[in-house]
Amino acid sequence: MSEGIERDLTERVGDTSRERLVRAFFFTCAAVSVLTTIGIIVALVVPSLRFFSATGPLFGIAAEETVGFTEFLFGTSWTPSIRPYQFGVVPLISATFAVVIGSSLIALPFGLGTAIYLSEYASPRARSILKPALEVLAGVPTVVYGVFALLYLTPALDAILPFDLSTFNLMSACIMVGIMIIPMVSSISEDAMSAVPDDLRQAGYGMGATKFDVSVGVVIPAAISGIMSAFILAISRAIGETMIVVVAAGKTSRLVNPLNPGAYLDSAMPMTAAMVDLAVGDISAQGPAYRSLFAIGLTLFVITLAMNVISDLIAQRYREEYE
Incomplete structure (x- = not known):
């Protein structure tokens, strides 16, 4: 009897030790993620502070060497x-948002259409x-x-379109970025639509609605939080491409x-391209x-972080809970 109790206590101690080890491992994983993020922020903020004249002298840098x-x-x-050196970031931001707008016009409708087909129509x-x-x-x-856009897409567009297209141009970049983020939009949106209970669909069919009416009038509104999150995450991906x-x-x-279509015919430099340059x-x-x-990296980080925060707020605001 006493031997059984002793064995049971030994097993419990062993289980407790294993649980502590597993807990420590997962905590280490979480800590590495958080510390990596903090390290990236510090690595961006400190040199950025040295870049601006308001704080440059604090680091022993002469005023003429700062901006x-x-x-x-x-x-x-x-x-x-x-x-003379000039460091205005507005041209870089404007080119970045041009890429975002152009790619969104391709990715968002095609991605959403793909998600609707996969969720509601596809066998x-x-x-x-x-x-x-x-x-x-x-x-x-x-x-x-990028290579496909430069070697194949740009010559094809130049041959088809009635106006001249530069070898390097925003239009080809927008099209390829849009194609690249279509899977992100369609995958997340399709998951959100698939999570909508079938009872809502059957209720729509019971009232005489067609599949299109149910898809547009029932499923999309019910999954709007996930769809909007997919849109914003895809836009954030386009910003950082x-x-x-x-x-x-x-x-x-x-x-x-x-907003000027003619602006997409010529070359431009988004923020990420400027960083590589x-x-x-x-x-x-x-x-x-x-x-x-x-x-520039800090500016890009702040913009992307703001987009992700907006995505979370939208998801919380329009999230539907079903029982």
């Missing part, structure tokens, strides 16, 4: 390697084929999209009007051009 915050945030000229066999195909599309390296815009959009720094360029590691790399 004013307002000059960076509201300046309309970006020439970090040509005298199990068709879904089993299309879903893996979308996953393969999502796994294509972005540099491949690098290789496609580097290869296809070019490196011409100019102020872009995202600075990183591989022949610049001094102690100069303001090098530190502007971190200021």
Whole structure:
């Protein structure tokens, strides 16, 4: 009897030790994720502070080697390697939002249409084929999209369109970025639609609604939080896309009007392309051009973080709970 009790206590102690070990492992994983994020923020903030004149002297940097915050945030000229040096980030932001708007016009309707088909119209066999195909599309390296845009898409568009198209242009970049983020929109939206209870669909059919009416009038409103989250996450992905815009959009720094269709025919430099240009360029590691790399990265980080926060707020605001 006593031996059984002793054995039971020994097993419980062993289980407790294993649980503590597992708990410590998972805590370490979470801590590494948090510390990595903090490290990235610090790595962006400290050099960015040194970049701006308001805090430059605190780090022992002369005033002429720094840039004013307002000059960076509201300046309309970006020439970090040509005298006189100018570090206005507005042209980079405008080109970035041009890519976002152009790619969204492609990805959001096609992605949502794909999600509706997969969720409401496709047979199990068709879904089993299309879903893996979308996953393969999502796994294509972005540099491949960029090379395809430069070597094939741009010449094809130049031959078809009635106006001249530059070798490097925003239109090709927008189309390829839009194609790249279609799987993200369709996958997340389809998951949100599939989570809608069938009782809602059957109620619509019982009232004489067609499949289209049920899809548009019942399923989409019920899954709107997931769909909007998919849209915003896809837009955030488009904002941070690098290789496609580097290869296809070019490196011409100019102020872009995202609402002007003619602005997409020429080359432009989004923020990510500017960061690559600075990183591989022949610049001094102690100069303001090098530190502007971190200021652009911090600006991009803040924009992306804001988009993700908005996505979470929308998901919480419009989330439907079913029992």
